[in-house]
Amino acid sequence: MDLTHGRLKVVPPVLARLTLVEVLTLRQNLIQDVGLIADLCTLKDLDLYDNELTATPDVSKWKLLV
Numbered sequence: 558m559d560l561t562h563g564r565l566k567v568v569p570p571v572l573a574r575l576t577l578v579e580v581l582t583l584r585q586n587l588i589q590d591v592g593l594i595a596d597l598c599t600l601k602d603l604d605l606y607d608n609e610l611t612a613t614p615d616v617s618k619w620k621l622l623v
Contacts, residue, residue, distance in 0.1 A: 561585055568593040579621075583608065 558581050560569075565586040572578070573593045581594065582604040591605065591614045601621045605614070616622055 558582070572597070 558572075558575075558578055561582050561584040563586055565583070565588055568583070568588060568591055570593060572581075573596055575597070577599055578597050579599055580602040581597065581600060582602075583591075584604055585607045588605070588608045589611050591610065594600075594603075595615065595618055598618050599621065600619050603619065603622060
C-alpha cells in the first residue's frame, strides 16, 4: 500500500484493521506517531522516509522486518 506524499498528519485508523498488508509506504508525509500500525505483524517492508517522527517505532512486533 503506497501512501506517499499524501501530506498525512496521522496514520489513517483504517490501517489498523488491515491485517494482511505486507508492504506499507508512508514517504513524505507529516506523520509523528506510527503507533496505529503496530498490529500489522505481516509487514515485510515498511518505508517511513521523510516524515516528522518524534520517536523510533518499536519494531519488535514486526518479526518479518527484522
